[in-house]
Every structure is written in structure tokens, then in C-alpha cells.
Amino acid sequence: MLKVEEIQTPVAFSAELIAQFADVVSRYPEGKQKSALLPLLHLVQAEFGWVSPPAMDKVAEYLDILPIEVYEVASFYSMYLLRPQGKYLLEVCRTGPCCLVGAEKIMKYIEEKLGVREGEVTPDGLFSWRGVECLAACGFAPVLQIGPEYTFYENLTPEKVDKLVADLTAQSKN
Amino acid sequence: MARKLLLEHINVPGINTFDVYRSKGGYAAVEKALKTLTPDEVVEEVKKSGLRGRGGAGFPTGMKWSFLAKPEGVARYMVCNADESEPGTFKDRYLMTYIPHLLIEGMIVSSYALGAKVSYIYVRGEMMPQIRILEKAIAEAKNAGFLGKNILGTGYDLELYVQPGGGAYICGEETALLESLEGKRGNPRIKPPFPAIAGLYGCPTVVNNVESIAAVVPIINDGGEEYAKIGIGRSTGTKLISASGNINKPGIYEIELGVPVEEFIYSEEYCGGIANGKRLKAVVAGGSSVPILPANLITKTINQQARLMTYESLSDGGFATGSMMGSGGFIVFDEDQCIVRNTWNFARFYHHESCGQCSPCREGTGWMEKVLHRLEYGHGKMSDMDLLVDVSKKIEGNTICPLGDAAAWPVASAIRHFRDEFEWHVTNGPEAITRNFGLAHYADPLPEPVAS
Numbered sequence: 001m002l003k004v005e006e007i008q009t010p011v012a013f014s015a016e017l018i019a020q021f022a023d024v025v026s027r028y029p030e031g032k033q034k035s036a037l038l039p040l041l042h043l044v045q046a047e048f049g050w051v052s053p054p055a056m057d058k059v060a061e062y063l064d065i066l067p068i069e070v071y072e073v074a075s076f077y078s079m080y081l082l083r084p085q086g087k088y089l090l091e092v093c094r095t096g097p098c099c100l101v102g103a104e105k106i107m108k109y110i111e112e113k114l115g116v117r118e119g120e121v122t123p124d125g126l127f128s129w130r131g132v133e134c135l136a137a138c139g140f141a142p143v144l145q146i147g148p149e150y151t152f153y154e155n156l157t158p159e160k161v162d163k164l165v166a167d168l169t170a171q172s173k174n
Numbered sequence: 175m176a177r178k179l180l181l182e183h184i185n186v187p188g189i190n191t192f193d194v195y196r197s198k199g200g201y202a203a204v205e206k207a208l209k210t211l212t213p214d215e216v217v218e219e220v221k222k223s224g225l226r227g228r229g230g231a232g233f234p235t236g237m238k239w240s241f242l243a244k245p246e247g248v249a250r251y252m253v254c255n256a257d258e259s260e261p262g263t264f265k266d267r268y269l270m271t272y273i274p275h276l277l278i279e280g281m282i283v284s285s286y287a288l289g290a291k292v293s294y295i296y297v298r299g300e301m302m303p304q305i306r307i308l309e310k311a312i313a314e315a316k317n318a319g320f321l322g323k324n325i326l327g328t329g330y331d332l333e334l335y336v337q338p339g340g341g342a343y344i345c346g347e348e349t350a351l352l353e354s355l356e357g358k359r360g361n362p363r364i365k366p367p368f369p370a371i372a373g374l375y376g377c378p379t380v381v382n383n384v385e386s387i388a389a390v391v392p393i394i395n396d397g398g399e400e401y402a403k404i405g406i407g408r409s410t411g412t413k414l415i416s417a418s419g420n421i422n423k424p425g426i427y428e429i430e431l432g433v434p435v436e437e438f439i440y441s442e443e444y445c446g447g448i449a450n451g452k453r454l455k456a457v458v459a460g461g462s463s464v465p466i467l468p469a470n471l472i473t474k475t476i477n478q479q480a481r482l483m484t485y486e487s488l489s490d491g492g493f494a495t496g497s498m499m500g501s502g503g504f505i506v507f508d509e510d511q512c513i514v515r516n517t518w519n520f521a522r523f524y525h526h527e528s529c530g531q532c533s534p535c536r537e538g539t540g541w542m543e544k545v546l547h548r549l550e551y552g553h554g555k556m557s558d559m560d561l562l563v564d565v566s567k568k569i570e571g572n573t574i575c576p577l578g579d580a581a582a583w584p585v586a587s588a589i590r591h592f593r594d595e596f597e598w599h600v601t602n603g604p605e606a607i608t609r610n611f612g613l614a615h616y617a618d619p620l621p622e623p624v625a626s
């Protein structure tokens with residue numbers, strides 16, 4: 001469980017991030033800057049790993065909208081993480097077509113391999129996993145994705161999961 | 175070999191780059207449209223082609239375009255629906271990954287036809303790699319003078335932007351998509367007004383699927399009449415089918431509309447038959463929202479005609495013995511698959527994705543998920559099947575958007591065609607968790623056709 005102080009840790013947006021924000025806002029007509037909200041939340045999440053309340057408040061301030069307008073959007077869409085996750089969040093498709101070719105077995109394998117239940121983080125802080133709905137890759141099932149670039153791993157087998165976890169563990173040490 | 179209009183050059187190395195795409199005749203449709211056709215003439219060609227929306231509803235694209243309101247001094251918008259989240263459907267991701275310029279070219283021609291000066295491609299947020307690909311392709315096209323100010327010296331200006339979604343199936347529904355593009359929750363709007371009158375920012379807007387927009391390119395290049403020669407009756411042209419499940423060759427196939435379903439499943443050109451030497455049990459032919467059909471009804475209609483991959487043939491027999499083309503997500507089940515488990519899985523999906531605005535959808539999808547869960551795990555009652563049908567009927571037609579129907583149909587059709595399998599789950603609870611039901615009575619001849 002997170003402590004209130006941790007959730008409320010103030011965030012600072014870098015100049016580069018603000019420049020990216022400005023580029024996004026320029027895509028919409030005058031006065032329609034709220035359209036930038038979803039893209040901005042993705043940028044924030046890529047930077048910090050999740051969208052915290054202080055970060056949402058700052059986005060609201062930047063777009064000149066009410067904080068509630070940001071909260072209601074962030075909580076509606078499944079991609080926005082309102083709690084910190086492992087460094088690598090494995091999102092495995094759990095929908096029908098993937099289940100026809102073994103998605104449920106792969107999820108069970110991942111759960112046993114990482115030793116944490118869905119939504120929990122491994123003690124080293126590296127991994128978490130969750131089931132998500134159809135990722136539009138049903139012909140290459142089972143599949144999982146890892147943000148913030150949403151790289152796909154297709155036609156999963158236990159061996160491929162082993163290799164992925166080993167590779168990511170090694171990568172995290174660099 | 176079937177004619178390919180969209181994927182003809184998909185295997186050409188470097189086709190994702192502007193130069194290679196251009197060398198294969200790319201952007202000829204933009205030149206032709208902008209230099210030799212008026213916007214209305216482009217709309218006319220699309221009407222003649224008979225193209226029907228490839229996003230699921232199958233509404234004629236040219237007709238939709240002709241409904242667009244054109245008040246003086248008000249901006250108009252063209253929006254591409256690349257939200258692709260219907261379970262079983264993965265063709266748009268494929269198209270955007272491997273031949274992004276086809277979509278960009280289609281967007282330029284479509285935007286010109288509708289008089290849009292700013293257009294958006296709304297891509298589901300999980301497709302970050304595809305968003306990067308599209309952004310690169312847009313930059314290349316702009317560099318070459320096909321986007322931006324005064325395109326090809328014709329005086330037409332167009333800016334094209336890519337917008338990521340946030341992970342919500344409902345944002346594929348066109349008015350929810352527009353809400354989302356305005357930076358709000360994806361709650362579908364009550365229609366009317368339709369987007370053609372009041373869409374993005376309250377301005378006249380057309381929303382079309384990726385594949386529909388891509389199909390405009392060959393339609394302009396070859397002419398609408400030429401396009402309409404492919405296919406059967408009101409199902410013209412080619413269609414991308416996403417094939418998944420227990421088949422030897424899952425993937426994306428461009429078919430000429432009219433291919434027999436049996437050929438599609440068993441021929442080497444397409445799915446290559448059922449995997450692991452198993453037998454066919456059932457097919458969901460058009461994405462998770464359409465009714466499931468047992469093996470004998472998917473290959474033949476109730477009147478013993480060969481069923482074809484067309485809008486009309488797939489829906490032959492109505493909901494009693496037919497299904498729908500939908501988005502072309504063709505999901506194949508072998509004899510080991512459990513219909514109850516799959517129906518529960520789909521019900522969970524719709525419950526998870528319901529936006530929560532209408533009580534029948536918000537509550538009904540939740541009940542269906544719960545009842546199906548208890549059936550699957552051996553705690554069901556014989557009365558549960560009627561309960562499910564009752565709940566599904568109360569959702570159907572009583573909601574703001576069609577997600578409610580999309581949630582109701584798979585459940586109702588599974589019970590209609592596989593009731594014995596549901597009953598077996600009730601009478602054999604513990605066994606049903608570990609062993610599947612296998613093939614059912616539908617392997618036997620069906621009763622005589624009933625006059626509808």
C-alpha cells in the first residue's frame with residue numbers, strides 16, 4: 001500500500017516534456033486544447049511510470065481545465081495507471097480468441113514465474129502483470145505488451161516468457 | 175489467385191517508406207482526385223463503387239459522405255477510426271504497420287472529397303508503434319508536398335494528425351470516439367444529431383474505418399464501376415478478414431467478397447483447415463459481437479446453400495440461423511473448445527468495456543457475466559439459460575449505443591445453438607470444469623427449414 005505522502009509527492013515537468021505538450025496542443029483549433037488531454041497523460045505516464053494526482057493537477061493547470069476533468073478521464077481509460085507498477089508491466093491479452101490458443105495457460109505461467117498475483121509488484125520492483133482485453137493481435141496469440149512503447153511479444157510460449165523475463169532483468173541492470 | 179487491391183504490394187521491401195510506395199504507383203489517387211476531379215465527383219465514384227463501411231456496420235460509405243452538412247464558414251472534419259478493439263479483429267493494425275501510406279493517401283483523398291482542412295486518425299493508445307509509423311509516414315508525405323499548404327499546387331490545404339486513445343473498446347463507437355478526441359470520457363452521444371451534422375467540436379464530421387478509407391485509393395485509381403465489378407450483389411470489392419483461433423494459418427487475408435466460407439476455412443490459400451487435425455465446432459464470423467454459428471450452419475445456410483463471405487450470405491437466416499459480416503474478425507473454434515467458457519469470456523469483456531451510461535447495459539452485462547461464470551464453474555441452474563436470454567432481451571435495443579446489442583447477441587446465440595452444452599454444465603458440474611463437451615447435436619442434421 002502506498003502512503004498518502006508518496007501519492008502526493010509533487011512532480012516537476014521538464015522543459016522537454018513541456019515542449020512535447022506544446023507540440024500536441026498545436027494540433028487542435030484555438031480553444032480546443034482539452035483535446036490534448038489523452039496524449040498528455042500518455043506522455044506523463046511514459047515519464048513517471050504512472051499518473052499521480054499531483055501530475056494530473058499540473059496537467060489540468062497546463063490545459064487550463066479543472067482537475068476533475070483530468071481525474072475523470074484518467075480513471076475511465078484502462079491504459080492510465082493510477083498506482084505505481086513494476087518497472088515492466090506485462091499486459092497479457094485475456095480475451096476469447098487468445099484463450100482459444102492458450103492465453104490462460106500463459107497467464108498462469110507468468111503468475112507462477114513472477115511469483116506475484118495480478119496487479120502486484122515483485123519485491124525487487126521490476127515486474128508486475130495484468131490481464132487486458134483484446135489487443136488486436138488475435139492471429140498471433142497469445143500476446144503481451146509492455147509500455148511505454150507498447151512493444152508486442154507474440155505467439156508466446158513458456159520458453160519465450162522465460163527469455164523475456166531474463167532479458168528484461170538483465171536490461172534493468174544496465 | 176484472388177485480386178488484391180489493398181495488400182497487393184504488402185510484401186515489397188520498404189513499402190512502408192514514401193519512396194518505395196510512390197514507385198509502386200502510390201499517391202496516384204491523390205494526383206487524380208485533386209487535379210482532375212471535383213470533391214463531388216470523388217464522392218460520386220465512391221457511391222458507384224458500392225463500398226460499405228468496413229468498421230462493422232456495413233453502411234455505404236458514399237451515402238454517408240453525401241449526408242455531410244456543408245454550412246458556410248463552418249469547419250468540417252474527416253476522422254479515421256483506428257481504434258480497432260473488437261475481439262477477433264486485427265486487420266487495421268496490420269495495414270497501418272506494413273503499408274501506412276495507403277491510409278495516408280486515402281485520408282487525403284477522403285478529406286478532399288469532404289472539404290476537410292484538418293483531419294485526425296484516432297488510433298487506439300496501445301498501438302504506440304503504429305502511431306510512430308503513421309507519424310513518420312505523414313512527415314514523409316508532407317515533405318513530398320502531399321500534405322500541408324497548397325497540395326500539389328492545387329490550392330487545397332490539409333493537416334493530418336494522429337491521436338492516441340486511452341484503452342477503451344467503446345471509443346470505437348463513432349460518437350464515443352469524438353468525445354474522446356475532445357479530451358473527455360468515451361461516453362457515446364445520443365443520436366440524432368448524427369456526426370454528419372454535429373460531430374467533432376459540434377462541426378459536421380465523417381468517421382470512417384481504416385480499411386474503408388484505404389479502399390478509396392483503388393476506387394479512385396480504377397473508378398468506382400471497376401471496383402463494383404468485384405464481389406456479389408451489394409457486397410462489392412475486397413475485404414480484409416482477420417482469421418484467428420484453431421486454424422493452421424491464422425492471419426490477415428484479403429478476399430474478393432463472395433468466397434465460400436468452406437473454401438475460406440479449408441483451402442491452403444486462406445486458413446488452411448483446422449489445426450492439429452481436429453474438427454470444426456463453431457465460428458464467430460465477424461468479430462465477437464456477432465452471433466456464433468455451429469459448424470453446419472457456418473458452411474451452409476439453413477436452406478442448404480453454400481454460405482459465402484458476403485454481407486448478405488453471412489446474415490442469411492437472420493439471427494435464428496445466420497450471423498453477420500461485422501468487422502471481418504473470423505474466429506474459429508475446434509471440437510475441444512468450451513462454448514460456455516468462451517461466452518463467459520465475451521460477457522466479461524462487454525461488462526468491462528461498458529461505459530456505464532445506460533442501466534440495461536451497465537447492469538445487464540454484469541449479470542450475464544456472473545451467471546455465465548457460475549455456469550462455467552459448475553454452480554449453474556437449469557433456469558439460468560432462460561435467465562440469460564431474458565437479460566439479453568432486456569438489454570437489446572434499450573441502450574444509447576449498440577454496445578448493449580453487441581453484448582446481448584453472443585450470449586443469446588450461444589444458448590440458441592449450444593443449449594445442450596449449457597445444460598451439460600449444469601448436470602455435470604465438477605466434470606465440466608475439467609473436461610469439455612466436444613461436438614454437440616449440431617453434428618447431426620438440422621431440423622427442416624422453417625419459413626420465416
Ligand SMILES: Cc1cc2nc3c(=O)[nH]c(=O)nc-3n(C[C@H](O)[C@H](O)[C@H](O)COP(=O)(O)O)c2cc1C
Pocket residue numbers: 226227228229230231232233235255256257258259260343344345346347348349381382383384386387575576577580
Ligand atoms: C461498441 C462499438 C465499437 C466499435 N468499434 C469500432 C472499431 O474499433 N473500429 C471501427 O472502425 N468501427 C468501430 N465501430 C463502428 C463505428 O461506430 C462506426 O460505425 C465506424 O467507424 C464507421 O466507419 P465505416 O463506415 O467506415 O465502417 C464500433 C461500434 C460500436 C458500437
Ligand code: SF4
Pocket residue numbers: 344361362527528529530531532533535536573574575576577578
Ligand atoms: S449501451 Fe453500454 S456502452 Fe453504449 S452508451 Fe449505453 S452503457 Fe455505454
Ligand code: FES
Pocket residue numbers: 093094095096097098099133134135136137138139141143261262263
Ligand atoms: S483476443 Fe487477444 S489479441 Fe485479440
